[in-house]
Amino acid sequence: MRLATWNVNSIRARLPRIVDFAVREHIDVLAMQEIKCKTDQFPYEAFEEAGYHVAAHGLNQWNGVAIASREPLEDVEIGFPGMPGFAKGHDGPDAPQEARAIGATVGGVKVWSLYVPNGRALGDPHYYYKLEWLSALQEYTSETLSRTPDLAFALTGDFNIAPTDADNGVPQMVQGFSTHISPPEREAFAALEAAGVADVVRPLIPTGYTYWDYKQLRFPRNEGLRIDFILGSHAFAQAVTGAQIHRNERKGEVPSDHVPVVVDLDLTGPEADEDRPMIFG
DNA sequence: ATGCCTTCTGGGAGAAGA
Numbered sequence: 372m373r374l375a376t377w378n379v380n381s382i383r384a385r386l387p388r389i390v391d392f393a394v395r396e397h398i399d400v401l402a403m404q405e406i407k408c409k410t411d412q413f414p415y416e417a418f419e420e421a422g423y424h425v426a427a428h429g430l431n432q433w434n435g436v437a438i439a440s441r442e443p444l445e446d447v448e449i450g451f452p453g454m455p456g457f458a459k460g461h462d463g464p465d466a467p468q469e470a471r472a473i474g475a476t477v478g479g480v481k482v483w484s485l486y487v488p489n490g491r492a493l494g495d496p497h498y499y500y501k502l503e504w505l506s507a508l509q510e511y512t513s514e515t516l517s518r519t520p521d522l523a524f525a526l527t528g529d530f531n532i533a534p535t536d537a538d539n540g541v542p543q544m545v546q547g548f549s550t551h552i553s554p555p556e557r558e559a560f561a562a563l564e565a566a567g568v569a570d571v572v573r574p575l576i577p578t579g580y581t582y583w584d585y586k587q588l589r590f591p592r593n594e595g596l597r598i599d600f601i602l603g604s605h606a607f608a609q610a611v612t613g614a615q616i617h618r619n620e621r622k623g624e625v626p627s628d629h630v631p632v633v634v635d636l637d638l639t640g641p642e643a644d645e646d647r648p649m650i651f652g
Numbered sequence: 653a654t655g656c657c658t659t660c661t662g663g664g665a666g667a668a669g670a
Binding site: 408549584 | 659
């Protein structure tokens, strides 16, 4: 199985490009973020014509997540249990949830497409929302893996955190002034990993970014961020045989500001373990 | 310590992104 995650920054603005990529690269499961449309505005037909089933969740012009799959999607979940909400004029548990998480089971793998809140600025209410959202995700992950430790389980998406200094290629982003690199955000990411999921791409692709801002020549200067990840449980990580970051998708006509991150999985069993990269310990 | 780009929208100036 070939699994990809991609913050597409509007599914309608670049639909052919996204479907073409999925078909050309033989993607079996494509987790998308920032579809920027309502559920019923999603261009299902184009994916179906290309041989994909789709589960989408969008409430308005912001956020929005979806999963396209060659095999049928089972047990689709909108939002993860305990996911906090956020809205202007709302605070605390009454805040409505945003369209930032959709999960489904495909071929025995539980896959989440996640769009972690941006945070906007250090100290902004959105920043605290981001940290709460990540804490709730950690809680959900921990609970899930303690209940079903052998589950092939993956958190994929735009985490809006550059976990190490090497993941930040933007000179203007400096510690103490910027979201995405602050210690509390990095601690939240580490806590998520400690809950039982590992970055399955980094051992295979140690360097490189997944996002470059549209302005200020960020892409030509290669001033990007690595903020899009595939975090897998032990059972998931054991099945990984390869990974790719499709940097070329940042080029050409109307690109997204993010590029696809891909992993190959061999889910036939533990026989072939010897040939696979060591991801956990 | 930001918005030079890009997207969206019962309305086109404002919100949001990282």
